[in-house]
Amino acid sequence: MLVTQHIKIEWGKECRGAPYAEQRSHMPKAFRLPKYQHSNQLVDYISHYVYVIQSRNGFTEKINRSEKTSAVSSFRLGALEILNEPNNCKIEYRYVYHGRAIPARRGFDYEHGGECDLIESAMELFPDEYGRIVYNGRFVDYDTGAWYYDLDIVNIMNIQQKEFSTNIFTEHEPDKTYNQLAVLY
Numbered sequence: 001m002l003v004t005q006h007i008k009i010e011w012g013k014e015c016r017g018a019p020y021a022e023q024r025s026h027m028p029k030a031f032r033l034p035k036y037q038h039s040n041q042l043v044d045y046i047s048h049y050v051y052v053i054q055s056r057n058g059f060t061e062k063i064n065r066s067e068k069t070s071a072v073s074s075f076r077l078g079a080l081e082i083l084n085e086p087n088n089c090k091i092e093y094r095y096v097y098h099g100r101a102i103p104a105r106r107g108f109d110y111e112h113g114g115e116c117d118l119i120e121s122a123m124e125l126f127p128d129e130y131g132r133i134v135y136n137g138r139f140v141d142y143d144t145g146a147w148y149y150d151l152d153i154v155n156i157m158n159i160q161q162k163e164f165s166t167n168i169f170t171e172h173e174p175d176k177t178y179n180q181l182a183v184l185y
Helices: 020-027
Strands: 002-012 045-056 059-071 074-077 078-082 089-094 106-108 115-117 119-125 131-140 147-158 176-180
Touching: 002 020, 002 078, 020 045, 045 176, 089 147, 089 176, 119 131, 119 147, 119 176
Parallel strands: 002 045, 131 176
Antiparallel strands: 002 147, 045 059, 074 078, 078 089, 089 119, 106 115, 131 147
């Protein structure tokens, strides 16, 4: 079974520097999962999504939801492509799914020669391994022209048992980490 927790923190231009950046640095990188109700239904994937907005008045949690599904093999989660195989889980960071975050992340296409959008292997998780992927970006709201910033933290665990603690992401540090962090102006 695959369990993911996607934490998205968003802020505007007015919260870019100190003391707001320091406040963000103290935000948890993992949260306790909502109570999972075990059932006889086949569950292959549990996802937890937390969306937080930072303003000059502090942090406001806008979304905190959890979902369960079955028969998940390949899917996107934010800027990640996840391939869930029977014994392992392969995760790629794909700039093409990052909504054109600035600055652009570029790679090299060896087959055709030349630059291309960055697609790279973030990690492979084997049974009972826990991984954390962190990436960021700067975006423009095309309706208002205002800049905003995102920090995404994705915790993933490839769990082999049906019963597990709601603290799986908070009780210890990840076995593997991947960061795709750019300097944001």
